[in-house]
Amino acid sequence: xxxxxxxxxxxxxxxxxxxxxxxxxxxxxxxxxxxxxxxxxxxxxxxxxxxxxxxxxxxxxxxxxxxxxxxxxxxxxxxxxxxxxxxxxxxxxxxxxxxxxxxxxxxxxxxxxxxxxxxxxxxxxxxxxxxxxxxxxxxxxxxxxxxxxxxxxxxxxxxxxxxxxxxxxxxxxxxxxxxxxxxxxxxxxxxxxxxxxxxxxxxxxxxxxxxxxxxxxxxxxxxxxxxxxxxxxxxxxxxxxxxxxxxxxxxxxxxxxxxxxxxxxxxxxxxxxxx
Ligand code: NAP
Numbered sequence: 001x002x003x004x005x006x007x008x009x010x011x012x013x014x015x016x017x018x019x020x021x022x023x024x025x026x027x028x029x030x031x032x033x034x035x036x037x038x039x040x041x042x043x044x045x046x047x048x049x050x051x052x053x054x055x056x057x058x059x060x061x062x063x064x065x066x067x068x069x070x071x072x073x074x075x076x077x078x079x080x081x082x083x084x085x086x087x088x089x090x091x092x093x094x095x096x097x098x099x100x101x102x103x104x105x106x107x108x109x110x111x112x113x114x115x116x117x118x119x120x121x122x123x124x125x126x127x128x129x130x131x132x133x134x135x136x137x138x139x140x141x142x143x144x145x146x147x148x149x150x151x152x153x154x155x156x157x158x159x160x161x162x163x164x165x166x167x168x169x170x171x172x173x174x175x176x177x178x179x180x181x182x183x184x185x186x187x188x189x190x191x192x193x194x195x196x197x198x199x200x201x202x203x204x205x206x207x208x209x210x211x212x213x214x215x216x217x218x219x220x221x222x223x224x225x226x227x228x229x230x231x232x233x234x235x236x237x238x239x240x241x242x243x244x245x246x247x248x249x250x251x252x253x254x255x256x257x258x259x260x261x262x263x264x265x266x267x268x269x270x271x272x273x274x275x
Contacts, residue, residue, distance in 0.1 A: 007036035008057065009251065012043045012071075013064035018272070020215075020265050021062055024244050027264050028256040032248075043067065050074045053091060053099060060092040060251040062244070063101075068131050075101040085138050087131040090247045102250060105132065106139035108243030109183075109213065113140075116234055117181065117209055120144035125177060125207070127198055128185035129153070129160040132213050136183050137164045150174055152186075174203055181209040182226075189220040197221040204229035215240045218269050237265055 076098030151157025
């Protein structure tokens with residue numbers, strides 16, 4: 001990837017809420033002694049925002065809801081994994097100066113899971129069928145794991161499962177399924193709806209590991225229940241930090257300080273939860 005000439009990076013999304021990406025990226029750049037700034041941009045017209053990157057005013061951007069798929073037609077090149085997932089969460093410049101799109105969500109998820117368990121030959125229930133679910137299914141398959149999809153809307157779940165060649169079950173079947181790990185990729189339990197969980201506590205004994213990709217709150221109701229059911233729990237903060245760290249690696253070609261980034265994000269989230 002072409003080295004950036006100037007030093008502005010951005011987050012494109014709408015709404016952005018209180019995104020933790022600027023805090024995390026800016027702290028990492030400072031620690032890495034890179035003279036760069038990362039700014040949140042609430043985007044009204046994606047084409048205008050992309051033009052800023054094309055012109056080189058912005059060297060790279062993180063792409064979030066609702067633009068991860070919409071951004072694809074604006075790009076000159078889409079890296080293979082992002083193509084397969086059908087979502088781009090990172091854009092930068094390729095060697096020819098054109099725009100290239102990547103997906104770092106799947107690497108973020110896989111790296112976090114691998115800190116707790118080996119993926120190869122393990123079975124994974126992926127709850128949900130949206131962008132995060134597709135990143136999870138792709139990542140698990142890349143590492144030799146066996147995912148199956150469970151989704152509220154059967155047609156969407158079936159379509160995702162078919163595309164990746166894995167089984168689909170309707171949500172009503174969750175109590176009958178055993179797997180090594182459950183990964184929630186639905187937004188159920190996210191702030192401000194923190195008391196809710198996408199699956200009943202009595203079913204959590206069917207899994208040894210339970211991961212939630214939600215990172216706000218840090219410990220979702222699902223993870224509280226899973227903890228009480230004796231499962232090993234994986235917080236979404238890990239995935240969030242790794243997907244951001246992989247963006248920095250793509251843009252700067254350097255390894256970022258992941259532990260520092262995680263510590264900062266956890267501190268900020270616990271501060272917010274205390275208020
Ligand atoms: P999405 O494309 O909108 O997909 C959401 C999925 O959740 C759909 O399959 C939807 O099912 C299901 N769902 C929504 N509400 C539900 C409910 N009340 N009950 C059961 N299922 C429900 O969203 P996404 O982009 O995949 O993002 C999902 C979550 O992942 C968000 O919370 C996001 O913040 C998080 N995320 C985290 C990271 C990280 O780094 N930790 C990275 C990416 C995303 P239907 O098909 O039935 O509508």
